Amino acid sequence: MKVLSVVGTRPQIIKLAPLCKAMEAYPQLTHAVCHTGQHTDVLLSEVFFQQLGIPKPHFHFELQAQTALGKVHQMMTQLSSLFHLEEPDWVLLYGDTNTTLAGALVAKLMGIKTAHIEAGLRSYRKSMPEEFNRITSDAAADLLFTSSHKGSETLKVEANPAPVVYCGDLMYESQQLALQASPQWPSEMGQVPGSYLLFTLHRRENLTEQRLNQCSALLHRLAQHYTIIFPLHPGTRKAMKARHFPENLVPIDPLGYVEMTHLLKGAQALLTDSGGLQKEAYYLKTPCLTLRAETEWTELIEAGVNQLTDLEEERVMKGLAHFEQQPPAFPQSLYHEVPASKTIIETLLNAQS
Numbered sequence: 122m123k124v125l126s127v128v129g130t131r132p133q134i135i136k137l138a139p140l141c142k143a144m145e146a147y148p149q150l151t152h153a154v155c156h157t158g159q160h161t162d163v164l165l166s167e168v169f170f171q172q173l174g175i176p177k178p179h180f181h182f183e184l185q186a187q188t189a190l191g192k193v194h195q196m197m198t199q200l201s202s203l204f205h206l207e208e209p210d211w212v213l214l215y216g217d218t219n220t221t222l223a224g225a226l227v228a229k230l231m232g233i234k235t236a237h238i239e240a241g242l243r244s245y246r247k248s249m250p251e252e253f254n255r256i257t258s259d260a261a262a263d264l265l266f267t268s269s270h271k272g273s274e275t276l277k278v279e280a281n282p283a284p285v286v287y288c289g290d291l292m293y294e295s296q297q298l299a300l301q302a303s304p305q306w307p308s309e310m311g312q313v314p315g316s317y318l319l320f321t322l323h324r325r326e327n328l329t330e331q332r333l334n335q336c337s338a339l340l341h342r343l344a345q346h347y348t349i350i351f352p353l354h355p356g357t358r359k360a361m362k363a364r365h366f367p368e369n370l371v372p373i374d375p376l377g378y379v380e381m382t383h384l385l386k387g388a389q390a391l392l393t394d395s396g397g398l399q400k401e402a403y404y405l406k407t408p409c410l411t412l413r414a415e416t417e418w419t420e421l422i423e424a425g426v427n428q429l430t431d432l433e434e435e436r437v438m439k440g441l442a443h444f445e446q447q448p449p450a451f452p453q454s455l456y457h458e459v460p461a462s463k464t465i466i467e468t469l470l471n472a473q474s
Contacts, residue, residue, distance in 0.1 A: 122473045123151045125209035127200070128178075129159030129220030132292075132397045135378055136215045136238065138173035139294035143462035150466065155180040155203060157196045157220045172377050173298060189219060189250070196223035204231055211236055211469055214258055215291075217251040217396075225261040236469065238291065240265035241272025242396075242417040249326065251396075259283075264472060266465055268292075268456055269420060284472075288464040292397060293457040296404055299382040306380060309373055314348045317371075318441075319388040322412060323354035327394050327432070335432040336412075337364050342434050343392075344369040347441075350384065352376050390444055392430075392437065399427055406451045408444040410437055420456075425449045 124144070128137050137154065144152045156178040170177060182199045186192045200223055204212070212228045212235045214221045221237070228235045237258050244252050259265060259276065265283050267273045268290040276285045306313060320343075322328075322336060343349055344367035351372050353361070358372075366372055376384065385391060386405040391398060394412045399421060402409040409427040421427035426449045430436040 122149060122211070122470065123207070123209045124153070124211045124213060124469065125204075125207060126152065126154045126213040126215070127157065127220060127224040128154065128215060129157035129196075130216075130218050131160060131375075131378075133215040133218060133220065134170060134175070135173070135295045135397075136291040138175050138298065139291055140213075140462045140465060141175050143466060147466055147470070150470070153179040153207065153209075155200070156182065157200070157223065158182040158184040159192065159196070159218060159220045172302065172379050173295065193219050193223050196220060197227050200224060200227045201231065204228065204233055209233060210473060211264075213238060214262070215239060217242065217255045217258070219250070219254065221258050222254040225258040229261040234263040235261060236264040236266060236465075237262040238266045238288070238465065239268050239272075241267045241269070241274075241276045241285070243275055244415045244417045246415055249324075264468070266468070268461070269418070271419060286464065286468050287459070288468070289459040289461040290400065290456040291461045291465075292400060293404055294461055295378070296382055296401060299379045300386070302379045304380040304383040305377070307373060307376070310350075310371065313384070313387065314350075314371075316389060317348040317350050317387075318343065319385055319391045319393075319407075320349050320351045320370075321354070321391075321393045321395055321398060323357050324394045324413075325356075327412070328356060328360040332432060333360060333364070337361075339432055339434050339437060340370055341367045342438065347389070350388075352381065352384075390441060400456065403427070403451065403455065404457075408449055410440045412437075424452050424455065426451055 126137055128134055144150055184192050184195050186195050212233055214224045215238045240259050242255055262283050265285045266288040273285050273287050349370040351370055352375050353372055385407055388407050390408045391402040392410045396417055399409050399418050403421055403426055410430045412432050414431050428440040430440050
């Protein structure tokens with residue numbers, strides 16, 4: 122059986138790593154990897170292949186377009202040529218990025234079977250590009266792998282006709298690999314402080330002038346009480362370049378996955394607009410404040426280990442105080458009761474036979 126994984130961003134590469142390793146134990150399966158070039162920055166792409174021991178992609182696109190639409194168009198054009206050449210039995214798509222959208226549309230139109238890993242997630246906010254990508258990719262898929270039981274329930278409520286398989290979370294397996302490695306801290310960080318908040322912000326809707334003003338005010342308020350480590354996504358660094366950072370804030374370039382995992386493990390709390398980091402914080406028992414009005418990981422809110430604060434100062438300060446006064450009890454078995462890689466591979470093999 123011939124399987125082609127299509128990835129293009131940091132979180133997709135991280136999810137790919139354990140599955141890529143696990144496939145080596147199945148001689149009846151041939152696995153190739155295509156990198157669409159959605160993330161080209163070494164710090165957001167290449168370093169993850171190196172740290173997680175993944176072979177270089179068999180196919181790597183070069184995107185010249187500057188807009189999201191232009192990039193999706195170029196991805197689709199190149200993916201159609203690749204699918205025609207390789208004729209895979211299955212195309213594996215990961216998460217909710219434009220790479221996933223492009224792969225889902227091309228495979229559907231070409232009659233090639235697709236499996237969507239991390240299906241069924243919903244934020245119920247259609248203004249988010251990721252929400253459109255999730256819904257479209259789920260609709261196009263022939264097999265739906267969910268990493269949460271709520272995701273499985275959502276797909277059934279939506280009456281999606283494709284088979285739904287709860288596989289658990291590939292990212293949990295990736296994190297276990299990262300925890301076994303030793304971090305190599307960049308010189309710009311100096312010594313990791315003993316006590317700190319980890320802060321990340323990268324979503325497009327949070328990089329408007331109004332939202333950045335809120336973010337800046339929040340950071341200055343936080344810096345009165347905490348040391349803050351802020352890995353800056355290239356888009357965020359560009360958007361915030363004219364803004365003054367407070368003294369207790371440490372702005373750094375994006376970290377490798379190993380370093381980010383260890384940094385997250387040692388933090389007092391995570392403040393983020395990332396979806397994936399919310400879940401990674403849960404595995405490491407790090408309380409999380411989500412800088413959005415909604416989250417696709419509603420189980421974490423219900424468990425009391427994550428709070429929705431948006432960028433509102435008072436809600437953030439209240440949330441931090443709550444976690445300090447009442448450290449949350451982290452439930453043991455959300456998202457990873459089953460071995461994700463093994464479940465995905467064996468389901469694909471059974472579907473093919």
